Amino acid sequence: MIELEGVPELIDPVMVAAFEGWNDAGDAASTAVAHLEREWKGEVFAALDAEDYYDFQVNRPTVWLDGGVRKITWPTTRLSVVRVGGEKPRDLVLVRGIEPSMRWRSFCNEILGFAHELGVEMVVILGALLGDTPHTRPVPVSGVTSDPDLARTMDLEETRYEGPTGIVGILQEACTHAGVPAVSLWAAVPHYVSQPPNPKATLALLNRLEDLIDLRIPLGELAEDARAWQVGVDQLAAEDSEVAEYVQTLEEARDTAELPEASGEAIAREFERYLRRRDGGPGPVPGSGPGHATDLGDSSYLRDTSSGRTRPPKAPRTEPGPDPTAGAEHGPAPEAGPDSATGSGPGAESGPGPGPASGSGPASGPEPGPGPGTGGEGGSPETPRD
Numbered sequence: 337m338i339e340l341e342g343v344p345e346l347i348d349p350v351m352v353a354a355f356e357g358w359n360d361a362g363d364a365a366s367t368a369v370a371h372l373e374r375e376w377k378g379e380v381f382a383a384l385d386a387e388d389y390y391d392f393q394v395n396r397p398t399v400w401l402d403g404g405v406r407k408i409t410w411p412t413t414r415l416s417v418v419r420v421g422g423e424k425p426r427d428l429v430l431v432r433g434i435e436p437s438m439r440w441r442s443f444c445n446e447i448l449g450f451a452h453e454l455g456v457e458m459v460v461i462l463g464a465l466l467g468d469t470p471h472t473r474p475v476p477v478s479g480v481t482s483d484p485d486l487a488r489t490m491d492l493e494e495t496r497y498e499g500p501t502g503i504v505g506i507l508q509e510a511c512t513h514a515g516v517p518a519v520s521l522w523a524a525v526p527h528y529v530s531q532p533p534n535p536k537a538t539l540a541l542l543n544r545l546e547d548l549i550d551l552r553i554p555l556g557e558l559a560e561d562a563r564a565w566q567v568g569v570d571q572l573a574a575e576d577s578e579v580a581e582y583v584q585t586l587e588e589a590r591d592t593a594e595l596p597e598a599s600g601e602a603i604a605r606e607f608e609r610y611l612r613r614r615d616g617g618p619g620p621v622p623g624s625g626p627g628h629a630t631d632l633g634d635s636s637y638l639r640d641t642s643s644g645r646t647r648p649p650k651a652p653r654t655e656p657g658p659d660p661t662a663g664a665e666h667g668p669a670p671e672a673g674p675d676s677a678t679g680s681g682p683g684a685e686s687g688p689g690p691g692p693a694s695g696s697g698p699a700s701g702p703e704p705g706p707g708p709g710t711g712g713e714g715g716s717p718e719t720p721r722d
Contacts, residue, residue: 343381343417343454346427350549351451354462355413357435359502361525362534364464368541369432375554378416378430384446386410391437413443415450420551429454435503443503444510451516459511459518460548462541463504464534467524470586471569475540476524479548482508486517490548495520521545526586528579529569535561 352372354365372378386392395411413433420426429451436443451459469476479492487494497505504520511518521544523537539555539562546553573579 346454348426349429349454349456351429351456351459353431355433355435355503359463359504361464361466362530362537363532364523364534364537365462367538368462369430373416373430376418378418380414380416383412383414386412389436389439389443394437395434440506444507448510448514459516461504461507461520464523464525464537466527466530469524469526470583470590471526471529473590475537477540477544478522479519481519535565
């Protein structure tokens with residue numbers, strides 16, 4: 337039974353989720369949700385029981401000292417809520433955690449139980465994958481759904497992916513069966529520079545999320561961090577002639593492929609975003625938010641499991657939701673263990689790329705496979721995977 341005493345009635349809520357691990361190349365997706373929590377002062381109201389979903393030999397708890405008292409932080413997935421003010425206020429339910437080790441169906445059902453009780457209107461799942469994309473160009477972000485109507489109205493791609501998937505794909509399919517509209521946004525991270533963090537990919541995900549849900553997201557120092565990241569990679573590439581030549585090859589291929597896209601529609605989208613950010617008025621005041629996904633922290637939104645009170649059940653939704661099985665998911669999952677970050681996913685050696693390409697998944701479509709980065713994430717995209 338899901339108890340939500342203390343959580344206020346939400347306004348047009350959208351759930352935004354990201355999971356560390358296989359679906360999170362360069363930690364781009366989980367960092368995006370952490371940014372939203374921090375900038376909008378997210379308040380944690382619930383956490384899933386780590387004992388039910390995690391193998392602690394894969395995702396180990398940590399011990400720390402609090403005023404001389406030893407405490408343990410367990411890996412978990414937590415939910416927080418933020419209210420975005422402005423002319424049209426609305427709420428976001430943020431889900432941030434670690435890809436579970438077991439019981440994925442129960443895991444997704446529990447998250448969807450919260451979504452139902454809170455009246456969530458749409459679920460947006462963020463992911464990042466490794467691909468043959470140059471770091472000098474804008475980060476490609478694919479928006480995918482299995483709902484044809486949603487694809488038409490929100491300028492998304494219908495998923496046609498078949499193959500191994502991660503928790504992003506499973507959660508999107510669970511949304512489909514529950515009748516909850518769902519979208520997956522996938523950022524492609526250069527496989528030759530896959531180590532986290534990747535603020536440029538995080539920024540690209542937030543920009544696309546901003547367009548999708550029509551909210552102005554305060555970016556803080558993220559834009560400057562993205563510029564500094566690119567300058568640093570430029571310097572590293574310049575020191576190795578083979579890397580520089582490979583990057584140039586990727587640039588030429590990308591520019592040739594996107595030449596038809598450098599047209600009025602693409603320019604208009606960027607100009608509209610610029611106008612929104614210039615005229616949208618001041619965003620919410622940034623604040624310090626919760627820390628790592630394993631840290632619950634203190635909050636007035638914590639679930640009271642002793643009250644026995646629940647919200648009145650809402651009528652089940654009947655509108656069709658997207659089908660995540662065909663969405664942008666990752667390639668086969670890496671072997672669990674502390675060194676899984678170096679495991680290679682399908683198509684791991686995508687292209688003659690220099691650098692640490694081991695672990696990068698196929699570069700064709702949004703189904704990321706295991707990649708380098710923490711937790712062995714970052715697979716390759718299928719032409720939109722979940």
